[in-house]
Amino acid sequence: MPNQFIDQPNPPPEESNLPNEVLGLAAPANDRKFLSDKERHVVQKFRRAADYLAAAMIFLKQNVLVQEPLKPEDIKPRLLGHWGTCPGLTLVYAHINRLLCIHTELRSMFIVGPGHGAPAILACLWLEESLGHLYPSYTVSRSGLQRLIADFSTPGGFPSHVSAEVPGSIHEGGELGYALSVAFGAVFDKPDMVAFCVIGDGEAETGPTAAAWHGHKYLDPAESGAVIPILHVNGFKISERTIFGCMDNKEIACFFSGLGYQPRFVEDLKCIDDDMASAMEWALGEIRNIQNAARKGNPTPKPRWPVIIMRTPKGWGCPAQLGDNFIEGSFHSHQVPLPSARKNDEQRKLLEEWLKSYGISELIDGDTGRIDSDITSIIPKEVERRIGQVPETYKGYTPLNLPNWMDFTSEKNGNEVSGMQNVGEFLLKVIQNNQSIFRIFSPDELESNKLNVVFKATGRNFQSDQFSRAKGGRVIEILSEHTCQGFMQGYTLTGRTAVFPSYESFLGIVHTMMVQYSKFNKMAQETNWRGPLSSINYIETSTWTRQEHNGFSHQNPSFIGAVLGLKPTYSRVYFPPDANCLLSTLHHCLKSKNYVNLIVASKHPTPIYLSPEDAEAHCRAGATVWKFASTDDGIDPDVVLCAIGTETTFEVVSAAEILRRRVPELRIRVVNVTDLMVLGRNHPHSLDEAGFEGLFTGDKDIIMNYHGYSNDVQGLLFGRKNMERVVVQGYSEEGTTTSPFDMMLRNKVSRYHVCAHAIRSAALQNPKIAVRQQELVSELMHDMEKVKEYIYVHGEDPGDCYDSPKFD
Numbered sequence: 001m002p003n004q005f006i007d008q009p010n011p012p013p014e015e016s017n018l019p020n021e022v023l024g025l026a027a028p029a030n031d032r033k034f035l036s037d038k039e040r041h042v043v044q045k046f047r048r049a050a051d052y053l054a055a056a057m058i059f060l061k062q063n064v065l066v067q068e069p070l071k072p073e074d075i076k077p078r079l080l081g082h083w084g085t086c087p088g089l090t091l092v093y094a095h096i097n098r099l100l101c102i103h104t105e106l107r108s109m110f111i112v113g114p115g116h117g118a119p120a121i122l123a124c125l126w127l128e129e130s131l132g133h134l135y136p137s138y139t140v141s142r143s144g145l146q147r148l149i150a151d152f153s154t155p156g157g158f159p160s161h162v163s164a165e166v167p168g169s170i171h172e173g174g175e176l177g178y179a180l181s182v183a184f185g186a187v188f189d190k191p192d193m194v195a196f197c198v199i200g201d202g203e204a205e206t207g208p209t210a211a212a213w214h215g216h217k218y219l220d221p222a223e224s225g226a227v228i229p230i231l232h233v234n235g236f237k238i239s240e241r242t243i244f245g246c247m248d249n250k251e252i253a254c255f256f257s258g259l260g261y262q263p264r265f266v267e268d269l270k271c272i273d274d275d276m277a278s279a280m281e282w283a284l285g286e287i288r289n290i291q292n293a294a295r296k297g298n299p300t301p302k303p304r305w306p307v308i309i310m311r312t313p314k315g316w317g318c319p320a321q322l323g324d325n326f327i328e329g330s331f332h333s334h335q336v337p338l339p340s341a342r343k344n345d346e347q348r349k350l351l352e353e354w355l356k357s358y359g360i361s362e363l364i365d366g367d368t369g370r371i372d373s374d375i376t377s378i379i380p381k382e383v384e385r386r387i388g389q390v391p392e393t394y395k396g397y398t399p400l401n402l403p404n405w406m407d408f409t410s411e412k413n414g415n416e417v418s419g420m421q422n423v424g425e426f427l428l429k430v431i432q433n434n435q436s437i438f439r440i441f442s443p444d445e446l447e448s449n450k451l452n453v454v455f456k457a458t459g460r461n462f463q464s465d466q467f468s469r470a471k472g473g474r475v476i477e478i479l480s481e482h483t484c485q486g487f488m489q490g491y492t493l494t495g496r497t498a499v500f501p502s503y504e505s506f507l508g509i510v511h512t513m514m515v516q517y518s519k520f521n522k523m524a525q526e527t528n529w530r531g532p533l534s535s536i537n538y539i540e541t542s543t544w545t546r547q548e549h550n551g552f553s554h555q556n557p558s559f560i561g562a563v564l565g566l567k568p569t570y571s572r573v574y575f576p577p578d579a580n581c582l583l584s585t586l587h588h589c590l591k592s593k594n595y596v597n598l599i600v601a602s603k604h605p606t607p608i609y610l611s612p613e614d615a616e617a618h619c620r621a622g623a624t625v626w627k628f629a630s631t632d633d634g635i636d637p638d639v640v641l642c643a644i645g646t647e648t649t650f651e652v653v654s655a656a657e658i659l660r661r662r663v664p665e666l667r668i669r670v671v672n673v674t675d676l677m678v679l680g681r682n683h684p685h686s687l688d689e690a691g692f693e694g695l696f697t698g699d700k701d702i703i704m705n706y707h708g709y710s711n712d713v714q715g716l717l718f719g720r721k722n723m724e725r726v727v728v729q730g731y732s733e734e735g736t737t738t739s740p741f742d743m744m745l746r747n748k749v750s751r752y753h754v755c756a757h758a759i760r761s762a763a764l765q766n767p768k769i770a771v772r773q774q775e776l777v778s779e780l781m782h783d784m785e786k787v788k789e790y791i792y793v794h795g796e797d798p799g800d801c802y803d804s805p806k807f808d
Contacts, residue, residue, distance in 0.1 A: 013248045034274040042374045043094050043273050045363060046127065049375055050090035051317055052358035053123035057152035058083055059341060059351060064149040065366050070352045075342035080153035081160040082116035084334040085200060087316035088232045089120035095276045096196055096387065099284065100380045107192050110387045111171050113179030114200040116160045119152065127371060128379045130167045130388025134529045142369040164523035167388035170493040172520040175512055177206030180229060181486020184215035186494045187225030189436045194287065198230045201244040202237040208482035213259050216305045217464040218476050221294040226287040229307045234314040236331040252309055262286065262304040267311035279308050299470040319350045392494040396531020398437050400497050403429040405587035409580045409612040416605035419579035420450035420541055426583055428454045431474045437496045440475045441484040449501050449541050450603045481509040488536055489517050497534040497590060503542040505556040518566045518596050525594055535595040541603045544731055545647035548738050555735040557708040563598045564712055568683040573598045573676040575707060577649040578608050580615035581674055600707060602646035622675030622685055623695055629656045634669035638762035638769065640696050641754060644673045645707025648749050652705045655754035663776060665768040668758060671695050680716040692720060701761030705749050706730035727757055741797040745788060752784040
């Protein structure tokens, strides 16, 4: 049955049976006249103007100040934007401005969680002249006002959600749930910064937000800034009540008290401005107390950080009712309250009455677009302190002081080395050189992923742990990939650099977050006022090839395909085959700008194939012929063996050794690809056709042994000439709790499978191989079955499986 309750305007939540004594609840202001009459008058003027502009942006394409009766042609043909959240956002914006004017030492950012609240933010940015500063056609003028309103959410105008084109933003509003973790990431290592973050009560139902509430527990008040979360409870999503909207104040207070916050409610509409001003002053005072104690060497154990709970009606200020439907205070105001205003006379009349109720003619001059001086009086005079012009939100990154990666390499001496351990030594030095602009965000896997050597120079930053508290720390480990990603986004978008190492199988959890970040980055680089960003850097390790002990659930390389799906200009995927190549690749990624970098690496010891100098040349080229593993340096081969990935490379090199020993008449060329993008046709790193044929020949069969899903490579190769000669073998969703080599066998990427493919292909070119094909393949399959039998009898691989192949 339909839920009729949701059609009622903001009914109060049912009272719980909780006791009245709720720990952590901040007392409301005793004096409900916190503001002077002048201050209150000025704040309300700012809010009226911003609310009018937000509503007008959604509806009007001309007659933008309603100086004449509205006609159908004054209304946009498509009405886009979400009014429901706008009045709450303008309320917060106005009071941040007031706080900035009073506390001249305060530096602040505003992170907006409600996705489609752009009308409110753009309205405020226009009033403070930040929009016109960066976009000259949006100046505070009659023409600028016309363009602001008429162009919103039209082709060529600003979109309906907060995005990279919006000044002051560091958060893509297209997908909900990430604002709070981004806000915490933005204030790490920014001791003077306070980020205000509005989280909608619909957004607060998401898993990423649920984990992000714990962000303050990773915030050392001695070295970092603070976040003031503002939960906006207006009761409704698109067409359903919200969880927080159905919770009474006692329940909410208990919830946040348990999370380590001290909550304070702002909800009395009769004195909402006094309550909000008082709450913000209180929150800032609590933060200063926590920070001052920590910075004087006497940190507060488990400080209770402030959180503000703001209750306002959904769509506050719009018409109360349309026909039999409530609008204000119901889900009907979530998006466009009067959706047929262009065609329906009743709705158009209601719209005109609504817009005129703001008295906009008293606030903005209809002839010049000039703004009333009371409104401008609460806008910070220093432009870099205005929300839309905070330098951290757009200036770009500070390059790292990187050590020489060759100082951490290994010699090609037959030893096997864990690339991740070498990377740990390298990152240790990176941390020492960059104490306030570099961090590692890891989902509780740093030691497992062999990076624990960094703890020689730093610690974990976990303020709830008595042994880690008040010691800083460049490493943040939280078992929430969403929160790690949000922290990294906020940290990177405010000018710093981060690394996100993770188990391969679980990076897919942040797939959509990574895509949203990439979209933000793309649009940011298409503005003419945002500086370059450090790339975001994923190290995908604990890969399926060596997750045999954890079973099928831990065997999943799908994140590779997610990165490959991004716009080629902004995506990079690397498969360094050994420890030296891994160091070269990571050094390159930490220097790079504006990319999503994915490095797929093994944490287990593997052979060193290339000297440091050869590794540098190999990584620079992206793919090379490995002469040492080929016959006659790879000249005139019968077949090309291509290796992509650490363990799959080992199998190809092992296959080459078997073929050289057993089938000396077979001529092979071994190619290793470390930069996956060289295989494509429409990527900045792509090989041209001459370069591709130089590596792979123009007509010989190519056997590709690939770490990920074969479709990844097949998609990259699509459109190249004569690709029917290519066989791509990769992970094929076969796995269990077994041995490492059995994983190779199950997915048909073992040395035996490579050898068999090579013999069958070479037989088409080489008659000496053709006459022995059946004999050779049968022998290989027999050997493979013997290995399988050994594994299932003994529960481990034969001892010679991982001996390094020998070459002359």
